[in-house]
Amino acid sequence: METAGALGHELAMRSLTCVYGGSCTGLMKQLADSALAAGGKVVGVTVQALKDREEFHQGLTELHVLPTKHERKHLMVQLSDGFVALPGGIGTFEEFFEVYTLQQMGFHAKPFGLLNVNGFFEPLELMLETAEKEGFLKNSHQEAIIRAVNPDEILDLIIKRGV
Known part of the structure; x- marks a missing residue:
């Protein structure tokens, strides 16, 4: 909260x-x-x-x-000019992956990221790393995700990438 x-x-x-x-x-x-x-x-x-x-x-x-x-x-x-995912449920994951997919497909070039409060997104990060290691996800796609642990940091990074 x-x-x-x-x-x-x-x-x-x-x-x-x-x-x-x-x-x-x-x-x-x-x-x-x-x-x-x-x-x-x-x-x-x-x-x-x-x-x-x-x-x-x-x-x-x-x-x-x-x-x-x-x-x-x-x-x-x-x-929206950019996107930040806070900890949440299935709707949060669905919206995060929608934005992620649309960016990878070239439908938008807006920055997006995970606000990793108390390590909430660490299991998701592990899943993405595994997908990359197994060849299902390009490193450049992984690098598109902005990662931060506090609001100031994530907004600084989002603005730096283009908001």
Whole structure:
């Protein structure tokens, strides 16, 4: 929670808009609350099916509600200049790999990274290293991932790569 809050605050301090799913729970709520409290802009992007059954953050700068998950992810990529994955569940992994795959296929050239809080992404890093060793992943693809352990560091690296 502390790191999510620090990331939200740092995004606002750097005048970077936070784009996320718009939820009002967990780490993402902390991220949004911190960015908003620091005067930042926060944009939520969700699908109608979730909007109909879940509570969404009431203080967002904007909330986009789309009919399909595919359209949601497409708009999130369009609205974003870079991507940071915080610890999370299957949705986090799915979105991380979507951004990773789209970059490798040449659909975007935006920087993306893993904010490795308390070693959360170490098993994923091992899996990626194994995929590279076995010839399923090029070293250049591995090098595309920005890796950091704190919000300042990951944002510095993302900005350096092109935000």
